[in-house]
Every structure is written in structure tokens, then in C-alpha cells.
Amino acid sequence: MVQLSSSLGVGRPHPTAETAAEDARRTRAEHARPVAQEVEAQTGPPGERGRSTRSGARAGEPGGRRTAVLSWRALVSGRRPGERRRLPGIAAVWRPRRAHTGSVTPAAPRQPLPAGPGQESVWDYPRPPALVRSDRLVEVRLSDDGPLLATTRRAWRVLETSHPPTWYVPREDVADGVLGLSDAPSTGCEWKGRATYWDVDEPTSSRGEPGAPGEPGASGDEDGAGAPRRAAAWTYEEPTPRFRVLAGAVAFSPSQVVATVDGERVRPQEGGFYGGWVTDDVVGPFKGGPGTWGW
Numbered sequence: 001m002v003q004l005s006s007s008l009g010v011g012r013p014h015p016t017a018e019t020a021a022e023d024a025r026r027t028r029a030e031h032a033r034p035v036a037q038e039v040e041a042q043t044g045p046p047g048e049r050g051r052s053t054r055s056g057a058r059a060g061e062p063g064g065r066r067t068a069v070l071s072w073r074a075l076v077s078g079r080r081p082g083e084r085r086r087l088p089g090i091a092a093v094w095r096p097r098r099a100h101t102g103s104v105t106p107a108a109p110r111q112p113l114p115a116g117p118g119q120e121s122v123w124d125y126p127r128p129p130a131l132v133r134s135d136r137l138v139e140v141r142l143s144d145d146g147p148l149l150a151t152t153r154r155a156w157r158v159l160e161t162s163h164p165p166t167w168y169v170p171r172e173d174v175a176d177g178v179l180g181l182s183d184a185p186s187t188g189c190e191w192k193g194r195a196t197y198w199d200v201d202e203p204t205s206s207r208g209e210p211g212a213p214g215e216p217g218a219s220g221d222e223d224g225a226g227a228p229r230r231a232a233a234w235t236y237e238e239p240t241p242r243f244r245v246l247a248g249a250v251a252f253s254p255s256q257v258v259a260t261v262d263g264e265r266v267r268p269q270e271g272g273f274y275g276g277w278v279t280d281d282v283v284g285p286f287k288g289g290p291g292t293w294g295w
Contacts (some may be wrong), residue, residue, distance in 0.1 A: 019108065030286075129159055130159045132156070140252050142229065142258065158246075161295075165270050165276060178200060184197040233250050233257075255268035264279055
């Protein structure tokens with residue numbers, strides 16, 4: 001009976017403020033045992049923590065990687081293992097966005113230049129691009145005095161907003177032996193489909209015996225005027241339905257070959273990414289330079 005009374009708290013003195021404070025302190029001390037001790041109990045001494053599971057300890061056992069990671073996460077967060085995470089209030093989480101301090105090229109202004117007589121503004125071109133046939137004389141060489149790689153009066157022009165035209169030569173108007181399948185990876189165009197890249201060499205009919213090593217045009221001499229150009233041309237072998245007439249037609253990169261339109265030498269589109277042909281009858285500004293990627 002005495003034990004029953006004791007268990008029910010019968011006969012105990014009424015707790016005072018001092019005893020209540022002492023009980024609370026004891027409870028806090030019991031639950032505030034340093035998490036580091038529990039980490040050591042689970043993962044072993046500091047020199048053995050974080051060992052790979054290949055050492056024999058399975059994930060979740062003392063010495064295992066998984067247990068150590070979870071326990072140290074608890075150590076950093078200040079929570080005991082198994083304790084429910086307390087989410088901070090929105091005021092503790094939200095931070096105002098900082099101003100970007102990195103180096104970013106500012107966007108270039110889109111101010112179309114006025115087109116004069118006989119000129120086209122690339123800002124009048126549509127998007128999706130238009131496909132227009134041209135009867136102007138197009139010639140392509142590897143060098144100024146090199147043999148013709150391609151010549152045609154029935155090229156296609158692809159006209160897209162902010163871009164100088166990209167010219168495509170029918171495959172049958174490209175000389176034999178000029179194109180060799182490149183090891184450059186295929187890329188995709190949102191309008192035309194997957195592009196196949198070609199290395200460009202002199203025509204088979206104009207190739208002589210390889211020169212001595214180090215001479216321009218010698219086999220393996222990449223600096224020679226007639227040296228092959230890697231991935232200097234591309235085609236769409238299976239274009240999208242809108243551009244199906246371009247199947248097999250060849251576009252040459254003006255930065256790697258010498259191309260002319262009615263005798264005028266073509267300049268490459270700035271930036272090195274796009275393959276547009278810049279001539280005097282087309283005005284910009286053109287996409288490709290710094291600050292124009294969003295055009």
C-alpha cells in the first residue's frame with residue numbers, strides 16, 4: 001500500500017518553484033547530451049570515421065559510410081538522431097535576391113540599320129526562316145587561287161531574322177572528292193533538323209602528288225593553303241518537311257573557305273557559331289557578336 005501511494009505520488013510534498021526548476025534542468029541536461037558522443041558511439045573513434053564500406057563495414061553499421069554521413073548531418077544541424085526536424089519560419093528562410101556581380105556582356109541594342117537601294121535588312125527576314133532560290137553565281141574555293149570546290153547559279157538561301165543568309169549549294173554542283181564525312185558530332189537545328197558535318201578537301205581531279213613534309217599542300221600539313229578543312233561544310237540529309245528541298249545540299253562555312261557571290265568575297269558571320277554569309281547587299285546588325293545571343 002505504501003508502494004502504491006508512492007507510485008501515485010500520495011504523501012509527496014507539493015513541488016516548489018526550486019524543485020520544479022531543478023527537475024527541468026535535469027531533463028534538459030539528459031536530452032542535451034552532445035551529439036558528437038553519439039557519433040563516436042556509432043562510427044567509432046575519430047580516426048576510423050568515414051571509412052568506405054569496402055573496408056568490411058556495411059552501410060548503417062559502425063564504421064560504415066552511410067551511418068557516418070547521417071550522424072554528422074545531425075551534428076551540423078544540432079538535432080539528435082531520430083528527432084523531428086523543426087522548420088524555420090518564413091522570415092528565417094527568405095532572403096532578398098542579390099544583385100549579380102559577375103562579368104556579363106550587356107545585351108546589344110536591336111537597332112536595324114537602314115537598307116539602301118538593292119539591299120536587304122536581316123530584320124525583315126521571318127522566323128521560322130524562309131527558303132529562297134537564287135540565280136546569282138556562287139563559287140567556293142579553299143584558297144584565293146585554288147581550284148573550284150563548288151560553283152552554281154541555283155543555290156538556296158535560308159533567311160532568318162537577325163541572321164545573314166546561309167547559302168546551300170546543290171550536291172551535284174560540288175566537285176568530286178571535295179566532301180569527306182567528318183568526325184565532328186551532329187548538331188540539331190530547331191527548324192531544319194539534324195546536321196551532318198563534312199571535311200572539305202580539294203577536288204580529286206586537282207590533287208597532285210603529295211609534297212614534301214612542311215611544304216604547303218603536303219599531306220598532313222594543316223597550315224597549307226590547300227590543306228583539308230575539318231567540318232567546314234554541313235548538310236541536312238533528312239531535313240524537316242518544311243525544308244525537305246535542302247536534302248543533301250551543302251552549306252560551306254565562310255570562315256574556313258573562300259566563297260564569293262557574283263565575284264564579291266563573303267565575310268563570315270561574327271561569333272564563329274553560325275554560318276551566315278555577309279555581303280554588301282545585306283545589312284544588320286547581325287546576331288552572333290557579343291550581347292546578341294538573345295536576339
